[in-house]
Amino acid sequence: NAGVTQTPKFRVLKTGQSMTLLCAQDMNHEYMYWYRQDPGMGLRLIHYSVGEGTTAKGEVPDGYNVSRLKKQNFLLGLESAAPSQTSVYFCASSFSETQYFGPGTRLLVL
Amino acid sequence: QKEVEQDPGPLSVPEGAIVSLNCTYSNSAFQYFMWYRQYSRKGPELLMYTYSSGNKEDGRFTAQVDKSSKYISLFIRDSQPSDSATYLCAMREYSSASKIIFGSGTRLSIRP
Numbered sequence: 001n002a003g004v005t006q007t008p009k010f011r012v013l014k015t016g017q018s019m020t021l022l023c024a025q026d027m028n029h030e031y032m033y034w035y036r037q038d039p040g041m042g043l044r045l046i047h048y049s050v051g052e053g054t055t056a057k058g059e060v061p062d063g064y065n066v067s068r069l070k071k072q073n074f075l076l077g078l079e080s081a082a083p084s085q086t087s088v089y090f091c092a093s094s095f096s097e098t099q100y101f102g103p104g105t106r107l108l109v110l
Numbered sequence: 111q112k113e114v115e116q117d118p119g120p121l122s123v124p125e126g127a128i129v130s131l132n133c134t135y136s137n138s139a140f141q142y143f144m145w146y147r148q149y150s151r152k153g154p155e156l157l158m159y160t161y162s163s164g165n166k167e168d169g170r171f172t173a174q175v176d177k178s179s180k181y182i183s184l185f186i187r188d189s190q191p192s193d194s195a196t197y198l199c200a201m202r203e204y205s206s207a208s209k210i211i212f213g214s215g216t217r218l219s220i221r222p
Contacts, residue, residue: 004153031208040118042198042214043154050208058208090153097142099210101153 002026004102006091012108013081021076021105023091031094032074033058034066036087037104043090049074081109113137116199116213124221129186133199133213136180140211141204143175145184148196148215157197158184189220 007022023032030051035043045058047066055066063085065077074093078085086109092099116133123129131145141162146154158173160166166173172185182201186193199213 033208040214042114042116043200043212045209048208056208092153097144097159098156099154101155103153104151 004091004093004100006089006102006105008105009103010106010108012110013078014110015082017081018077018079019081019107020078021089021091021107023074023076023093023102024072025074025091025093025100026072027093027095027100028071029093029095029100030071032068033092033094033099034064034074034076035090035092036060037090038087046076046089081107083109085109111136112214113211114199114201114213117216118214120217120219122219122221123189125189125191127189127220129189129193129218129220131184131186131197131199131216131218133182133201134180135182135201135211137201137203137211138177138180139203140201142202143173143182144200144210145171145173146198146200146212148198150195154198191220191222194218194220 004025033048034046049068052071067075089105091102114135144159145157148154163177170187174183196215196217198215202210
């Protein structure tokens, strides 16, 4: 089992560019999440999904969109990147209290 | 005021010491309490979780919840250099599986 994987590991974008972060899990979990982690801020929930075809907003959803077309995949999109979106992005999946996190994507927006 | 407060550290202790990590919170509706460990440039991994008040022990780790004081703790006995990491507390309400609130993390360093 690979668990939760994230693609890419690192990316540099210019302001205004768009990109999609891919999260995949092979544990058949219903719940999937996208977080961002910034120094001194902890993990903040961007969007989440409670099952295939569903998405919902988290604490900091502005500037991001998500899609869950397949149960195992959860995509996070940035339509027009801003320097404030420079962060480390973590995907997670869960079936109960245990959330399993991916290794993270480091995004730098110049 | 943040819902969950955690001292960021860094906390440096000698190998073999007992480590105490703590979080305070303001939402009395929190029922599930979790501790995650995060190594540098890795994703968080769940160490322990407890439901409501009380203690839970797993090997060298003990989690304590005091709901009356809105205070949770993680104790690490016989600390090892491999315990050096950032420790995040997290908590949620009973009926809100998707809304987990994380502390900002305490960076811990164990000196050999």
